Amino acid sequence: MNRSGGDQTVEPRWGGAALLRPGVLAFTGSIGITDAHAHHAVQIIAATTAFTVLDEHGARHRGTKVVVPADTAHRIEVGAEEGAMVFLDPESAPGRSAHVRAVRSGWTVTPVLAFTGRRALATVVDELIAHLAPATAGDDVAPRHPVIDDALRLLPDLVAAGPVSGTELAAQVGISASRLTHLFTEQVGIPLRRYVLWSRLQIAITRVQAGDDLTGAAHGAGFADSAHLTRTTREMFGLAPSMLSRHVSWDLDSGG
Structure with missing residues (x-):
């Protein structure tokens, strides 16, 4: 803004x-x-x-x-x-x-x-x-399907490595892509592809907090470049990447 x-x-x-x-x-x-x-x-x-x-x-x-x-x-x-x-x-x-x-x-x-x-x-x-x-509100009380736990454990490394394929992730956890998509949205509360995007933002902020510039943070989070990170923050929130400043005290909760 x-x-x-x-x-x-x-x-x-x-x-x-x-x-x-x-x-x-x-x-x-x-x-x-x-x-x-x-x-x-x-x-x-x-x-x-x-x-x-x-x-x-x-x-x-x-x-x-x-x-x-x-x-x-x-x-x-x-x-x-x-x-x-x-x-x-x-x-x-x-x-x-x-x-x-x-x-x-x-x-x-x-x-x-x-x-x-x-x-x-x-x-x-x-x-x-x-x-x-x-x-x-009480969803976290019910047991989560094991494949969702597996997917959430795999996602941080996959997100940092680059594009995430729902089909490939489904194969790794031993379930069909359509079933994974349904279960993920139902039990995590947000579609897989949106979860991946928010995860990239979390990684970018973590890297900025650790001392990276925007270019380094963008690449480390799987964005193509700092311009891609800038477009994403503006399109999602109307905010400039200055929001990622190390002068802000961030609470980064995986929500997983």
């Missing part, structure tokens, strides 16, 4: 805490104004004071909680000093739920994100997901 000031464009000051797990990116900090943009993730914003989001039709959505549907042009017109943002993959159960709510009921829907500025970000995210997809 870019913040405009006169003829200058100033990168926002990313700081504080951020969390990334398959299907979810969240962070806390000040919420600044942005240029008009669209991204694939569903965006949920909550703040301690009211802020304003302008949609592509010129309508203003003002409040302390706003949900922006997937692939929808918008810009933050008035920001807030303290808030939280959660980006959800629209192909995940909570992402679909948030998207449908916003489309059917409006962007300033009944509060779905509890933010006071004093709670752990992981707790806020867990409660949000349980609220949006209550049927999946």
Whole structure:
């Protein structure tokens, strides 16, 4: 996101805490104004004071909680000093739920994100997901199919090595590709191909935190180059790779 000031464009000051797990990116900090943009993730914003989001039709959505549907042009017109943002993959159960709510009921829907500025970000995210997809809240209690455990163990090395073939992964765990696809989405909560993409972002951030530049991080995460990583972060979240800064304290949860 870019913040405009006169003829200058100033990168926002990313700081504080951020969390990334398959299907979810969240962070806390000040919420600044942005240029008009669209991204694939569903965006949920909550703040301690009211802020304003302008949609592509010129309508203003003002409040302390706003949900922006997937692939929808918008810009933050008035920001807030303290808030939280959660980006959800629209192909995940909570992402679909948030998207449908916003489309059917409006962007300033009944509060779905509890933010006071004093709670752990992981707790806020867990409660949000349980609220949006209550049927999946207890899934981790049920035993997971052994082939899914096998797939999750194999995926980190496969992702880092380059393109991941669902057919080849299925063969390695001894199941048909169609069955693996079905089980993975059902038990992990996000399609395999989306899980792979989020995993690449996790690896990239881990490498940046360890000292790599964007080019090294991109190659280490299986992206073609730093431009590919840049396009991915912008398409998914509307964010520049500066979000990967080592000045942000990251919680990288595999969610597996």
